[in-house]
Amino acid sequence: MATQRRAVVLLSGGLDSTTVLAIAVREGFEAYALSFRYGQRHTVELDAARRVAEALGAARHVIADIDLTVFGGSALTDNSIAVPHHDSVDDLTADIPVTYVPARNTVFLSFALAWAETLGASDVFIGVNALDYSGYPDCRPEYIAAYEQMANLATKAGVEGRRHLKIHTPLIQLTKAETIRLGRDLGVDYALTHSCYDPVDGRACGSCASCLLRARGFTELGLTDPALAPAG
């Protein structure tokens, strides 16, 4: 039996990263799921990440502690900046929102790179999306390509020519509805996931950008987002 290839999968516990984990597993990778406790307000998402990693059969799930609150500058890590709420998804603009965390994906990918090197893995999966998150600079294909190039100069394995690190971004050109359809085909239970920027008592608010984009995806498929279903 061939040894299963290992991949590091960045897992927030949200809709996108959960779908990505399902894709990595389906592609035959032994998945090492990586989450972060980075000072975000909504640690409820880490509970979702734990549930999802277990449900989808990750080989291991690590939550790394990193401290982004020392820098501030985002509504997700700085309590003095409020998360915006909107009446409708049509009210979202293409501007970079205050929920943008400076250099977050760069930091997350750097940890994934460190773990990949330790594991002897050549593959990293990240659920960035260039359509719904056009306002986030670190979700674009040209950014990912530049990161991959840098990463292959950064590591022992890259320098020794033993491995070429590949960053997989299977959702980068998908709409939210396409992502949800793909995930459902792979058997993902989205009731386990959590995407809300500003949950109340652990429940999705329904009116932040993340909730609105996600709900629209389900609506386009004639479905209801299970995260917004009434508490049972």
Next chain:
Amino acid sequence: MATQRRAVVLLSGGLDSTTVLAIAVREGFEAYALSFRYGQRHTVELDAARRVAEALGAARHVIADIDLTVFGGSALTDNSIAVPHHDSVDDLTADIPVTYVPARNTVFLSFALAWAETLGASDVFIGVNALDYSGYPDCRPEYIAAYEQMANLATKAGVEGRRHLKIHTPLIQLTKAETIRLGRDLGVDYALTHSCYDPVDGRACGSCASCLLRARGFTELGLTDPALAPAG
């Protein structure tokens, strides 16, 4: 009076990064010194970083907590791997040593990038050296160039064309002796610094790669490394 430009300076408290901080200050930057508590055995270096930041007049000094121990793989973060000791600097080889921390500079630069974006800074200083540390992939000029390119695609300011992030590596082609001479010209007190990988009771061991390379630099200048002077 013109507003002073801000720079983030990665500061371990060792000889190289201390010299780099002195250079940034001399070049007229308002220096924001950044250190990490990353699970390294020798937290004594953080005390050195604090002393150095104060002595050289950093505008602010932040120690960010990050957890690299969850990945292991280096003698500096994994207690099951011993730091090598050598009789002489001639015993060091060009191989990548076990003290290499996977993707460490990539992780450190990512945090520097996050802080730079929050501060509105366009400049990051790092004390990498391609000569003494030829075995570390993430100390080479081609790595730094690739990182800079990636960073300019990663951030709000880069995307909006407001800023071009520059990574300064003033020591990259200097020998240790040249670095020490430069630092002494800038008034650096190397007695404040700490470079040892494996200190005993807070004192430099004198026989790890870091101690040996540093001591040779002082010797070449006809000096004695103050870190190896008998306790006063």
